Structures are given as structure tokens and as C-alpha cells.
Amino acid sequence: EAQVTQNPRYLITVTGKKLTVTCSQNMNHEYMSWYRQDPGLGLRQIYYSMNVEVTDKGDVPEGYKVSRKEKRNFPLILESPSPNQTSLYFCASSLSWAAGGTQHFGDGTRLSIL
């Protein structure tokens, strides 16, 4: 089954404790991206990756890091989480934009930073 898998689905942690949210896709998609969803703001892009070892900032990259060492994985790293990073996070993947660019989303990760 084609899917984007995020882990964990839920996490409560404390300020300053490094955490990683994993994202994996099994569709051989080139493009992957991370979004955060906050009430009244819709989804905002954090980082995206066009292919292995190619990443770039989205609209709200501060406080986040990403890496793309393999095509299927695109982890989101919060080196020193703060309460303003409490949010619902989505990973997405898609084929090339020229092929239509429809992004397939994971089920989301709800992070609470205390």
C-alpha cells in the first residue's frame, strides 16, 4: 500500500530536549516536505526536499532541521524545542511537479512542548 508514515503520532516533551520526527514514503517520490498546522493559519511549509541531499527552507524554517540522506526518508529535527513549536506536523511526498505534484500526506504528528 502506497503511504507516507510518520512517527511518533503523538509526543509530549519538555523545552530543550532534542527530538526527531521520522517520515518515510514507499512510493519512490522525489519530493518531500514538512508542514505545520496551527489554528487559523492553515498549513505552512517548514522545509522541503527536491531529491536526495537537496533541501531548502519553506516559510517557517526557524528552529527546525531536516536531512535527506535516502530517497524514502525525510526526518524533521527539533534541536532545542520550545513551546511555540507545539503544533500538528505533516510530512508529504509527491512525484515531480511536472507530473502533477499531488502531495500525499502522512497522518500527522501532534507535538506538545511544555
Next chain:
Amino acid sequence: AQKVTQAQTEISVVEKEDVTLDCVYETRDTTYYLFWYKQPPSGELVFLIRRNSFDEQNEISGRYSWNFQKSTSSFNFTITASQVVDSAVYFCALSVRDYKLSFGAGTTVTVRA
């Protein structure tokens, strides 16, 4: 820069009523894609439709229909004969060549039995 505006924050209807969700977008690109996604209470994002900028044909899929008008930069979504299962947050989104998907703030639809 790209921007998507969903002016309706919340819409509440009684079952079997029709409901139209407005979406207005801004971009200087002539080539782009427009999307609608549904987010039910369970939280996942469900893809509903993609439309490219060169295809202004309206589309119908069951009780869902979409009206794309480049002249007014709008891509509106209508649910006909709404059902309780249609209760969700609906997002309109725009994608241009930089791959970024710009979302509107979303419209919460509540369908009452």
C-alpha cells in the same frame, strides 16, 4: 508570492443543504495547480481534486463539484445535498513551480442532522 484566501472560517448547514466553499488565489505564474483537501475530525488530510491552470473545465465527482474561474482567480467547491460525514475542515491550496504548496486557512464545515 503566492497566496490563498478562504474567507469563510466556518459554515454550518442542515443535512441535505448545499454548501459552497470559496477560494481565491493570487499568483503571477501562468502555470500552477490548485487543490482541495479535506481534513475530517480524525485529522488526516484527504486529497479531493487537482486542477491545472490551463484547464478551466468544471468538474463533478458525485456530490462534489468545483468551479474554476481564472478571470476571478477563484476555485470554489460545492457540496450538494450535504451529509453529516461531510463535516470537516476543507483546505484550498496552490502550487507553482517551486513545489511549495500554499494553503488557505481552511473552512470548517459542520453538517447538522
